[in-house]
Amino acid sequence: MPIAGPSGQTVAVLRTIAVAPVRGVILAGLSLLGLGALLAQVLVLILTTSFGLIFLVPWAVDQARRVTDARRKLAARWDLVYIAQPYTPEPAPPQPDAEGFYPSEGWLYKTPRMPNLYAKIDWMLDDRATWRDFAWLLLNATVGNVLALAPAALIVYGALTVPWGVVLIVLGFLSAPVLLRLHTSGSRALLGPTRRGMRGRPSQWLLDWGHCAGLAGLSLFGLVALVAPRAWRVANYRRRVAGDWCGVPVAKPFATRTTKRDRLFFAVDPVVGLLITVVPVQLVVYGGWGLALPQTWRWFAGPNEPDWAAGWYGQIAGSDWLAIPVGVALVAVGLRLSGPAARLNGLWTRLMLAPSPEQALAQRVRELTQTRAEATDTAEAELRRIERDLHDGAQARLVAMGLGLGALEQLIDQDPGRAKEVLSKVRNNSAKALAELRDLVRGIHPPVLADRGLGDAVRALALDTPLPVKVHVDLPRRLDPPIETAAYFAVSEVLTNVTKHAEATAVQVDIRLVEDALELTVRDDGRGGADMSRGTGLRGVARRLSAFDGVMTVQSPVGGPTTVQMTLRVSEG
Template sequence: MDTESGGRVRARAWGAVVAGGRGFLVGVVGLAGSVALFVTAVVSILLVPVGIGVVTTPWVLTGVRGFANWRRTVATRWCGVRIPARYRPIPEGANPWERCFRMLRDPATWRDLGWLPVDMTAGFVTAVLPAALLLYPLEGFALALGLWRILTDATGGDWWYGFVPVSGQGTALLAGALGAALLVASYHLSPPLLRVHFLLTRAVLGPEEAELAERVRVLTETRRDAVDSSAAELRRIERDLHDGAQARLVAMGMDLGTIEALVEKDPAKAKELLGRARRSSVDALTELRDLVRGIHPPVLAERGLGDAVRALALRLPLETEVDVDLDGRPGEPVEAAAYFAVSEVLTNAVKHSGAGRVWVDVHHANGMLRVTVTDDGRGGARLDAGSGLTGVDRRLGTFDGVLAVSSPVGGPTMVTMEIPCELS
């Protein structure tokens, strides 16, 4: 039992030393990094109107994010304090203007910038406090051992250690006792004090109530859009069945009734009507197949998203190159949403871009299904209300996905779609 108790005491003492060292590291690195990044970020953002900041700001803000993410990492590893990072995705290949303003419009960017002054002040104090509790007692012990004589001679008066004015050996021993008390306090308080630093960091870097409320609003809106889209899709299916296949089947039934009456009286006429009924059945079957393909293409169900996109490309009148890198299949709803989104974007490229070549890239990385459609057309595509891309944006929003469009006048046009998902 004594051995176990001694082991726990040594482990706790070592934990206090480690907490002090980690706090000192975080405090020193945090102070230097926060000051440098804050000053650089402010200067770079102020230079955005003159153009220089458009190039430098994304690099600086990327550094700020990396610095904040390092703090998130050590908070989780050292104290188990999880600080979520909620940065909006930036499409690959985005031009400097788009990249700059997407980062500046991200609330997480301003939360990071607001955290830097806090980190260089209150954050620095809370970080170095565990180290101070470990190191400050050493001065008290040194005073008790005779250092007080040198310091009082040098200052010509009392030397203050905490609240103890050291002027002789008696008060020096009192300073040593205070140092011992602080050392005992560090044994108990250093790890919790380091955790306080990371809790302060989480309070500033963590998501705010306003952001969570905005998130709820977006989810409510996308859910309403999904319900409206589903109702519209059901009406379209009903209309297509009523005006197409159903009408042909009714006409075929009437022809068969006429054939039954004419088969003995006028075989030639019955034969003619039989051929017309056969053509009606073929047309009805074709319409039903097209309708089923519009609901959920068989190739998508049987072969997956990659082959379904390749099948789409084969039907295009443009030269199309498809690159697929998927280690598995996303869930069926996500797969269908991605397929129809790609279909709509490709249709827009054929109708409006004047392109001669299209590239489609489909891959999955870091929990995101990313699809990029690029064409060499005239450009000028916009994500405005009423365009086909608006419908694609709504479809992806149902799955917490995003759509980004880069289409300068003169081209090329790049449409990037991202949907968070895991592959089976």
């Protein structure tokens, strides 16, 4: 039963003063748990940037949130200060598409495990509250411990120096509630909700750093590509990487040969390209492996420190305590610089590998001349095919129908039984002629393509294919009819080629629109080999695509699998 009145208030105040030093000791123990969570986050950051162990990120963030949630509960219980949860809502679980796949980061997954992991990492790292928790853990292990342990330290030291220490004991008890109140106020400022969001995306910083590390490796590989017989393939790959990783698209040359500029790029890139990307890479590597990890290892290993944790490793200006914060700061700076460094590397690649204006103009003229000739040849061949199909198919059926109707006219009065037989044959020829005309129209322009668009047309095509075909479509809008027709027949021819030659058991078709390019990818699990890239069918596909600035590449190693990639340029809708 609570005690009312002034005496009850006095008892409550005395009780608060008496238990405040004990609560400070409890907060100090919580700070030790927070220090462990802080070190876990640092180690996971190092392991993630060094070895790609991203699955550890949610675990480390959860450990930190457990400690901060405990501090919020203690604030509500001891000081009646409610600190609301500051975290943004957790993202919804990934949902499969129409084909049962889970799209994430430009890839398709059969299960939601990896997409869910990526979404959770982005949610945690891009939440400002996560980094405020990190700051609270760091401050609580230093300033917070001073506020929490100062009263207990005064009381213990005063008890050891009685009678002169009586003043220290009194001061310790009287200062404890005030210092703990300051601790709660600081915790509420850092652990409560914030109105501002993150200015950047830390998850994107990690991805950019990985791109920088990859670009540094590609720069060193330039020494090998310099003497490679088909160095133009490596140059085209660098052009594609500049667009995908750096956000700087680089045009590909029309000719498939290695130019002097390609050789010059491979000769200079190991120096220039490496200088551009080595700064953020080394900041993260040295900050993590050179400072934070060695010093942490020394603390866990004991007084017998290894040789690699001294001097430049695990120390700053001879101080062990500065190693962790400076190491973390270097890692943060390296991650933040990764994006600009990657873009600068892309600009350097475009400067060296992009065709000059004169070359681009000459290349465009040659390309238009060739595509116009190929489009004319394709149109003439298509007209000849239609004429041949009409002559050999529907026209012959119609002639047979005319002869049958003439005979029917003579037999209908003389021999009704024979007339019924002739009428049955005429009806069969009519049905066959209609079916052949429908097939011919479908070969010219399928009705489902005009009515439902490219995605549904390819799905209908997959249903008619004898192999199981998975189709994934990412088209935010309808495309121009000529482009949809070219893409449809390109996929149709590739599926026919797979059915005839691949000996596959499953096929996957990916269709997506990326800015001004329509990307078509057909993958199968067949035997692969040279037969997959031969024949007039795929050459016809290449000619059809060339009319739309399209290109086709076939990767078909012996033993499989085979991947056919096709790209068409589209106009803005």
